[in-house]
Amino acid sequence: MWARVRGLVLFDFGGTLDADGARWSVRFHAAYRAAGGKQSFAAFDRSFRESDRALERLSGIERLGFRAMVDAQTALLLPRLSDGAGLSPRAIADQFHSSTCTTVRRNEELLERLHQSYHLGVVSNFTGNLERCLEELGVMRFFSVVADSGRVGITKPDPRLFQHALSWPGLVSEPAWMVGDNFESDIRPAAALGLSTAWLAPETEKSRETGIPTVRLQTLSDLGRVLDS
Numbered sequence: 204m205w206a207r208v209r210g211l212v213l214f215d216f217g218g219t220l221d222a223d224g225a226r227w228s229v230r231f232h233a234a235y236r237a238a239g240g241k242q243s244f245a246a247f248d249r250s251f252r253e254s255d256r257a258l259e260r261l262s263g264i265e266r267l268g269f270r271a272m273v274d275a276q277t278a279l280l281l282p283r284l285s286d287g288a289g290l291s292p293r294a295i296a297d298q299f300h301s302s303t304c305t306t307v308r309r310n311e312e313l314l315e316r317l318h319q320s321y322h323l324g325v326v327s328n329f330t331g332n333l334e335r336c337l338e339e340l341g342v343m344r345f346f347s348v349v350a351d352s353g354r355v356g357i358t359k360p361d362p363r364l365f366q367h368a369l370s371w372p373g374l375v376s377e378p379a380w381m382v383g384d385n386f387e388s389d390i391r392p393a394a395a396l397g398l399s400t401a402w403l404a405p406e407t408e409k410s411r412e413t414g415i416p417t418v419r420l421q422t423l424s425d426l427g428r429v430l431d432s
């Protein structure tokens with residue numbers, strides 16, 4: 204006998220499934236520093252944002268798996284940094300990739316468990332290749348729906364990207380949770396749609412609206428306890 208499905212849990216990807224609240228820019232900066240880069244985060248972040256926009260426009264991006272995408276972003280980033288030419292792209296991509304894999308492997312246990320009693324989905328501002336990335340990272344099998352902004356043509360915080368996932372055929376979407384690290388793009392719009400919200404953020408980050416999120420998480424591993432209670 205199949206256990207009754209208790210509802211839907213939607214996840215953000217970057218900073219949520221691949222790291223406990225740390226954005227890609229922060230993690231790429233750490234990898235760049237470890238490889239010998241000298242720029243402060245503020246200076247680095249400007250170049251990183253440019254590399255993000257270039258990545259979105261990259262021909263064939265929708266076909267790239269996770270490692271290939273990390274390599275592509277590193278290749279777009281280094282020429283934009285004043286000290287990028289002397290650094291090893293391989294070292295930077297390796298560190299970013301391996302820290303992602305470590306966190307995803309840890310989260311796999313949680314997804315495996317939740318998958319037994321909830322439908323699971325991903326709602327992400329991505330580049331059209333998220334399903335490929337989730338496949339490569341070994342977790343696609345847990346998700347019934349993947350709303351990738353690059354595919355759907357709608358970007359968070361637009362509520363229609365969430366509605367795209369919530370209305371996916373065959374899902375038990377009530378009650379539904381949204382789990383994410385970004386208050387403005389994950390938590391606020393999901394709460395406005397009536398979802399329960401789990402915000403993965405350091406305690407020092409203050410909520411910007413009374414009554415939301417429903418719960419706060421320091422690490423994604425704590426989500427199991429919240430949903431079991």
Ligand SMILES: [Mg+2]
Nearest residue numbers: 215217218384
């Ligand atoms: Mg995020």
